[in-house]
Amino acid sequence: MFETGIRQLRLALGMVGGKRLNTRNLARLVGDALATLQEFGEPGADVQQLVDGPFADPEARDHLATRGIQRTAARLAQQSPFYQRRFAAAGITPGKLKLDELGAIPVTVKSELVERPAEFRCADTEVHLTTRTTGTTGKPAEVWLSKYEIDLWAGLGALSAVLRDELRPTDIMQVHSSSRATAAVHLDVGSCRLAGAGCRVLGIVPPDSALDGLTAGGATIMATYPSYLAELVVAARRRGLGPDDFPLRRIQVGGEVLSPSLKKAAYAQFGVESISDSFGMTEVIPVTARTCGQGHLHHDINTGYVEYLDLDTGEPARPGALATVVITPFFPYRDCMPVFRYDTRDVVRLLPDEPLTCEVSALPACGPLLGKADHLLRAGGEVVTGRQLTEAVEALPSEPWPGRYRASVHGGRLRLALPTSAVAGLSEADARAHFAAHGLDVAELTLVPDSEAVGLRPLRTDLHELTFAAGA
Amino acid sequence: MADDLVFTTVFELFVAVGGTVVTTVLALFYLRRVRLERPAVGVFNGRDIAVLLCVLALLPTLYVVLAHWALTTFLAITFMASLSIGYRPVVRNQGLLWAGIGLLLGANIWMARTMLGTVLGWQLYWVETSVIVVLGACAVANLYVQGGMRLKHVARFALLLAVYDLVFTAVTPLTNELAQDFLGYPLDPSFGFRLGLFNATLGLGDLLIYSLFVAAAFKAYGRSAARFAMVVVVVFGAVIPATAPLLINFIDARADVVVPAQTFFGPGAFAAYLWLRHRYGRERTMKEFLASDDVVHAVVAATPAVAVEPVPAAPAAASAAIVD
Numbered sequence: 001m002f003e004t005g006i007r008q009l010r011l012a013l014g015m016v017g018g019k020r021l022n023t024r025n026l027a028r029l030v031g032d033a034l035a036t037l038q039e040f041g042e043p044g045a046d047v048q049q050l051v052d053g054p055f056a057d058p059e060a061r062d063h064l065a066t067r068g069i070q071r072t073a074a075r076l077a078q079q080s081p082f083y084q085r086r087f088a089a090a091g092i093t094p095g096k097l098k099l100d101e102l103g104a105i106p107v108t109v110k111s112e113l114v115e116r117p118a119e120f121r122c123a124d125t126e127v128h129l130t131t132r133t134t135g136t137t138g139k140p141a142e143v144w145l146s147k148y149e150i151d152l153w154a155g156l157g158a159l160s161a162v163l164r165d166e167l168r169p170t171d172i173m174q175v176h177s178s179s180r181a182t183a184a185v186h187l188d189v190g191s192c193r194l195a196g197a198g199c200r201v202l203g204i205v206p207p208d209s210a211l212d213g214l215t216a217g218g219a220t221i222m223a224t225y226p227s228y229l230a231e232l233v234v235a236a237r238r239r240g241l242g243p244d245d246f247p248l249r250r251i252q253v254g255g256e257v258l259s260p261s262l263k264k265a266a267y268a269q270f271g272v273e274s275i276s277d278s279f280g281m282t283e284v285i286p287v288t289a290r291t292c293g294q295g296h297l298h299h300d301i302n303t304g305y306v307e308y309l310d311l312d313t314g315e316p317a318r319p320g321a322l323a324t325v326v327i328t329p330f331f332p333y334r335d336c337m338p339v340f341r342y343d344t345r346d347v348v349r350l351l352p353d354e355p356l357t358c359e360v361s362a363l364p365a366c367g368p369l370l371g372k373a374d375h376l377l378r379a380g381g382e383v384v385t386g387r388q389l390t391e392a393v394e395a396l397p398s399e400p401w402p403g404r405y406r407a408s409v410h411g412g413r414l415r416l417a418l419p420t421s422a423v424a425g426l427s428e429a430d431a432r433a434h435f436a437a438h439g440l441d442v443a444e445l446t447l448v449p450d451s452e453a454v455g456l457r458p459l460r461t462d463l464h465e466l467t468f469a470a471g472a
Numbered sequence: 473m474a475d476d477l478v479f480t481t482v483f484e485l486f487v488a489v490g491g492t493v494v495t496t497v498l499a500l501f502y503l504r505r506v507r508l509e510r511p512a513v514g515v516f517n518g519r520d521i522a523v524l525l526c527v528l529a530l531l532p533t534l535y536v537v538l539a540h541w542a543l544t545t546f547l548a549i550t551f552m553a554s555l556s557i558g559y560r561p562v563v564r565n566q567g568l569l570w571a572g573i574g575l576l577l578g579a580n581i582w583m584a585r586t587m588l589g590t591v592l593g594w595q596l597y598w599v600e601t602s603v604i605v606v607l608g609a610c611a612v613a614n615l616y617v618q619g620g621m622r623l624k625h626v627a628r629f630a631l632l633l634a635v636y637d638l639v640f641t642a643v644t645p646l647t648n649e650l651a652q653d654f655l656g657y658p659l660d661p662s663f664g665f666r667l668g669l670f671n672a673t674l675g676l677g678d679l680l681i682y683s684l685f686v687a688a689a690f691k692a693y694g695r696s697a698a699r700f701a702m703v704v705v706v707v708f709g710a711v712i713p714a715t716a717p718l719l720i721n722f723i724d725a726r727a728d729v730v731v732p733a734q735t736f737f738g739p740g741a742f743a744a745y746l747w748l749r750h751r752y753g754r755e756r757t758m759k760e761f762l763a764s765d766d767v768v769h770a771v772v773a774a775t776p777a778v779a780v781e782p783v784p785a786a787p788a789a790a791s792a793a794i795v796d
Contacts, residue, residue: 002519003519035517040620044510044513
């Protein structure tokens, strides 16, 4: 107990001092958390403040954010060639930067990271592992990570997951994400190692192989993409598997839109206690976000600063408006190739300016991710988002999971192409009525053969990895 | 002289047994009914014993070295901390709690300064001091046991204290010096009483380890084990040390009895622990204890805790699918 207090103090002092944290100390804290759970069955009463931070007070929130921004900018001005130039051009003093002065620094966009990755690398770090974005939204970005940050993220992730009962020593986590997403895989493996849990990394393998691991393999947690989850639901139904066949207790998904219909089906199919829909992005780890019970998206503002900028003006968005999420991970949480004001191009709608009443109301929130800004459509004066389309398609009676479609706007009207089987049993009028009920005025509905469905919209589940067993 | 020895021995026996029984029974009563707030992360472990022992080794030296005003301040802060933490869940009105603590400690300082000219004054002073000490020992024992301290830890701690007490009583007479130094000063960390010229006392540290032993035995193995532990505590912690002066002359010139009680208690406690472990096996966790019928389930709910340790943040999701 005393040494746990000392470890917490060491970590806190490291944070206040703005220096790299001792990752071994953090790993020991995870051990302390496990011992606490073993003895008491649950963490102490202050656990929410421990994992979410003391952010109910907006002043404390701004104070922490200002310090984080100043610390991060000061380091980047010294160590990152890209930001040395950018800050100099903006005429700001990094160590004295205020939150309301951030607008003077242009946002960083993905193309800059893709074209000039070496300029983002900090001079005071040693590279250890490279990770790539999956490239579903364009040319993949390659991001170098230091050993320190990999250890740090695993430690922070494990501590958070253990205290929230998202990861137990008795768990086996089965991971289905692209094998090139090494950061995500390392985070899963590292978190499981620290928590004493098992970890099975399979990748995007044929669904039957995945189901074998989820049944006989005893997996209790699955981490994957919504589109792959959809394939698993379909495959499990085909094999006649039900909730009693799966020891799963949690499914965590991210990276794509999880529709309510698919979520409901996954609950019924796998019999899990929870399906968490979280946000993560290679470029801005460890700033993540999770979805609360009321469907809000809560970004983790302990480790970074999150801005919501108006899509048209680039200024802070107003309540109720659509906004792109711009994230600055703080030092010492991001080490090797940090970004500053990184425009994720993920679109959210800001919530009304009212107090939150959800279970994580101490953290600020926005609406759920609606899709990428560059994929928004404007039809009949209305904005059509990727989420709207995915939710509408996946809610079709045929349950066409994962939802495949191609949407475009011609002459201000929405055109939608779907696989033939998606609207099986429905007349065109019925199909239009279905979409109208989901707020979509589909002017033209085109059907394509099912064999061409994959070409309509790339999904992460398309990043198939072959196995000899599947080929035999 | 021989009559004095018999009288002081019997007197010491009554004080020691009385203090031991009152404190341990109160600690058990508390453990069954009151839940203390605990930090989000942290459970008592073996290394914490080493920390406690280091503190224990340094404290007496500090007591001797410090000026009396500084020592009184230090003791007042220590008692305030233990009483406020321990009785926050019991006295829900925080104003009342702090007023009570202030009254207890203030009265003790006042009595020590003004009432020690008569035997009755001494007796009132000891009764008041003993109330503070019993409440403090009960609170701290529960803080540790409810924080995850196990019987194994207590038994090892007692064994180490046996060596410590022997060294600082027989080899380096620091304990004797302390007993004399504290006598008649405010907030003497002892349970005691006075009859005529004789003061009989039992140290706060002794009461704490006895309460820990009984409470940890109860938490670990239940009622039978607690009864057994209580017998061990009374015999090895009170009866044998109190009657020891009849055999070993540890009486100083003022006839204040100073006996290394832990030297008798430590081996007995450790042997008792080994027997309990042999008989009952693995100790219950706090979770298992709280789920048992050894707990009175209409517990007094704890009020919100003091400010959390300044700990760092953690990312929202351990293993979110991280993508572009």
